Amino acid sequence: MPTSTVEDYLKSILRLDETADREVTVGGIAEDLGVTPGTVSSMMRHLSEAGLVDYVPRRSVTLRKKGRTEALRVVxxxxxxxxxxxxxxxxxxxxxxxxxxxxxxxxxxxxxxRMDEMLGHPSHDPHGDPIPDPHGNVAAQELLHPLSEGAAGDRYRIVRVSDSDSGFLDWLRENRLLPGSVLDLVIHDPVAGIIEIRLSDDTSPLRLGEKAAARILVEPAEV
Ligand SMILES: [Zn+2]
Incomplete structure (x- = not known):
């Protein structure tokens, strides 16, 4: 049974692998976990010896099958x-x-x-993140984009939101920006970094910065 520290590293590599277009690096993991690159490097050597990752020093980190299975179990x-x-x-x-x-x-x-049974085997958590099954299979993901990449005039449905910032989640709930909510993107001003949206059942517009919008994943919805 891996330790909680090892589990956090595996989870971080999986998250970075899913969200970034480029390869996972020691620097990326260090930033994600708030530790020094030196700490990450020695952990990567350890995980590599345990057969959990493929680690090429100063290049990249990839989860091996065993590491990926373990990461999905934690997720x-x-x-x-x-x-x-x-x-x-x-x-x-x-x-x-x-x-x-x-x-x-x-x-x-x-x-x-037992909890899974009581819940009726849910496929997604309250933030819209898919729940892997006991064998580590995850439901095929729709093609999601951050709202920050949306275009004015288009309609979107919120699918997932970042789960780790409670202030952000409070703000989302107050403004009814929940998984399943449908919104129209009214203005996208990339110079000012501002996005104006309107919920499809509401008339008052709502402004948010691109940074916040980047933490809301959406799919296109029918206008
Ligand atoms: Zn969470």
Whole structure:
């Protein structure tokens, strides 16, 4: 059983691999986890010896099959715990990430599968992130784009939002920007870095910066 630190590294590599177009590097992992590159390098040598990653020093890090399976197991635990805390325990969606960061490393498989049963085997967590099945399979992802890359005049449906910033999640809920919400992109001013949107069932426009919009993943919706 890998330690919680190893699990956090594997999860980080998986996340970077899914979100970035370029190869995963020691620098990228260091930034993601808030540690020094030297710390990451020695961990990569360790993970490489354990057969979890392929590590080419000063070049790239790739998850091996075993490492990927392990990372997806942690992601499954994280997202099921978040779903359970919101659906069953009625915690707010903005306050479950920190709890899940701890519980994902300690919860037993038996308890986790019981939670999955109680929830009716959900496919997505409250933030719209897909929940891998017990074998590490993830539902095929629609082609998602950050709202920050959207074009004025187009209509979008929110599919996923970044789960880790509770202030951001509070703001999203106050403005009813939830997975499933449909919005029209009214203005996109790349020079000022500002986006103006309007929910399809509302008349008042809402402004947000490109940085916040980058954390909202959308798919095109019929106008
Ligand atoms: Zn989370």
């Amino acid at each position: 499954r635990r994280h997202r099921l715990v978040e779903t359970f805390l919101v659906t069953v325990m009625k915690l707010d969606w903005s306050e479950v990430h920190e709890e899940a960061e701890v519980l994902e490393h300690v919860i037993s498989d038996r308890l986790l599968e």
